[in-house]
Amino acid sequence: MPVGIGVAAVTVYRANQPVPVYGPFDVPGWPLAGVAALALASGLLAALTPAVQAGRAEVAAVLAGRRDRVRDRAGLPVFGLVLVVAGVACCGIVTRLMGSPSVAMLALVFGVLVLVLGLVALTPLLVRVAGRTRAWLPLPLRLAARDAARNRGRTSPAVAAVLAAMTGLTTIAVLLSSQGADRRVNSISVNVPGTAMAFAEDLDEDQWAGVRSAMEAELPGVPLIEVRTVRAAGDVLPPLERRASLVRSCDGCSHSFGRLGDVVFGGPDLLRYVLGRDDPAAAAALAAGKAVSFDANGVRGGRARLSVPGMGEELTRVTVPAVAAHADRPPPFGALVPAGLADASRLTARTTALLIDPAMLRLSAEQERRLGARVSALSGQAQLTVERGSQVREEDLTLAVLALVAGLLVLVAAVVATALAAADARPDLDTMAAVGASPWTRRLIVASQGAFIAGLGTLTGVLAGLPPGVLAAWAVTGIPQGGSTYGADTSTALEFVSTPIVAVPWALLAGMVLVLPLVAALITGVFARTGIRLGRRLT
Known part of the structure; x- marks a missing residue:
């Protein structure tokens, strides 16, 4: 058992490098004690069987070398x-x-x-x-x-x-x-494998400027994709449950989204990242001030409805012009809204993430370590993550x-x-x-x-x-x-x-x-x- 615990400790340590896969190492005392008791009982029963067989053997046959x-x-x-x-x-x-x-x-x-x-x-x-x-x-x-x-x-x-x-x-x-x-x-709602994302929900614009500067200094020439989560105008620091969401027209259908929220502000670079390709029609609609919905159930008659929680219990419904676009994989959010709709639609947004498209650069383990240290040093709320689901299972x-x-x-x-x-x-x-x-x-x-x-x-x-x-x-x-x-x-x-x-x-x-x-x-x-x-x- 001590050897097994040592091997388990080494395995957990190595498996968590450089990306954590298992949780922290822990030794469950009572379950291990139960396993040890079961092993002892099994050993005694295993030793009892040949002893009983030997006791039932004929002495004359054993001395003569014959087998029953x-x-x-x-x-x-x-x-x-x-x-x-x-x-x-x-x-x-x-x-x-x-x-x-x-x-x-x-x-x-x-x-x-x-x-x-x-x-x-x-x-x-x-x-x-x-x-x-x-x-x-x-x-x-x-x-x-x-x-x-x-x-x-x-x-x-x-x-x-x-x-x-x-x-x-x-x-x-x-x-x-x-x-x-x-x-x-x-x-x-999983980012593209290889995506590097600096995420924080409650940083102000000056702090995000520092994060951007640190990332650009560490990775010069690499384009950064800004993601701004939509919220109600006048809301200062919205928690997760007070972010805007896309209203679906289907009955009984379910949807899910990740940390970026369901509705975000962004530009053509974010649209290209989500689709994984160039879509001229969707890009033209975004440039014309229309929202792009990645859920066909979110667009009806060329319009999309957004549900935006306010400061209290009130719920604001905002209607914006929109088109539907098909992504080849589950998108990390439901709708992309151009920043030009903010003033006209009583919406505002707050920066929540900076993405690095894996098509532009895939961070190595050393780059991830250095960049993560610089981002975390600027604020304890900011963190750098790299989607490596397809590499570590x-x-x-x-x-x-x-x-x-x-x-x-x-x-x-x-x-x-x-x-x-x-x-x-x-x-x-x-x-x-x-x-x-x-x-x-x-x-x-x-x-x-x-x-x-x-x-x-x-x-x-x-x-x-x-x-x-x-x-x-x-x-x-x-x-x-x-x-x-x-x-x-x-x-x-x-x-x-x-x-x-x-x-x-x-x-x-x-x-x-x-x-x-x-x-x-x-x-x-x-x-x-x-x-x-x-x-x-x-x-």
Whole structure:
């Protein structure tokens, strides 16, 4: 556990450089204590099983070097199959329980647990069936499969441990990948990736002039795009909830906007940034003093209505000439108003951000650090952010950590089981040496035993973890009103819709199935003791 805490601390520190991805490092005491208690109980139960088996063995057979044949319990596979079906069914009802997320998550965990218990009960049968495929295998794998099938009491616990680890990893990997894909596909009100933005809501014009000067000194020649958030005339420092918003004409439609607000003042450079291209019609309308709405539902009859909160509870409705323009991606705000409309429409604005279009410059990590330090030094309220969502993804780091932990568990289980198998098979290895088998052949047999255990466990675990992972991903990403998509079918409207997304990390799972058995075979083959042991003679 201390090693794990140290690795976690280093991982969090490195993952937060240069852009924070995880939160601050924290050690949850009680959950870790529960994990330690569970590990201790599991270890005691794992040690109890072979002790009970050894106590039931016939003394005469052990002294004579004979092995008892393993007899499977007739009802165990049926019981395991029932548990597997019950576990999958329990995971399936998660889609109907998403109205209560805590209950749904509890049902998912319980379903996966029941599924794993059923697979553990089926493991001896799986080992026996896998052992029957030895006729098509090369000699080392054939002998390893035969040994595993004959000694299922020793092989099954190791395969079950690998299977349980891979089932949990696969379920979590599918869920995390699907949630990440859902966030990337259905993200709204996010700046263009690579955009650098100096943001502050309560700076006066003199302070913004200092921020502009600092940015121009640090990045000479780079154009800065000014964003001015619209508010009511006479309002000094409007909080977030008192910014102007675009009145939509649709019934029941939802919309969202970010820190810049829903309605902003700006020029042709800001219009080009939002659209990602030149739009002569929209630029001409903006130059003619018309607002540009990025939501088709916000324009009716060539006019747009703006809702502007005042100093008190009053709400002002302002009508301005407008045109609709289609953006190829979700815009960071709903409407762009030219500054010339301010006096005629009883509107005013306050600078809230300075943007750097990534088409002009993408800040490096060092430039971001230096510029962020200069901006923050001018005011504690100002901050510099760089949109790097497509470069740093939290779910990727989480999957890498989970894959590392699961891989270690698989390798430990495979190596320990192979060491026990090699010790039991020592007389067979000595017999092979006596009839002329080379040391490499004996080493390959031991390596094949590790590959058989790890391969059977990982493959079965991946196949078992896919159904609950897919069901969980379908339920979580398909929550009503939980996902959003940029509705091209409504020209420019943002809609909140149910969009289930299932993204299976095939590369990760295939790598685990292929790489882990090879690594287990390599470790066990390198450290196997295959030298000839002289037999003892009684005189």
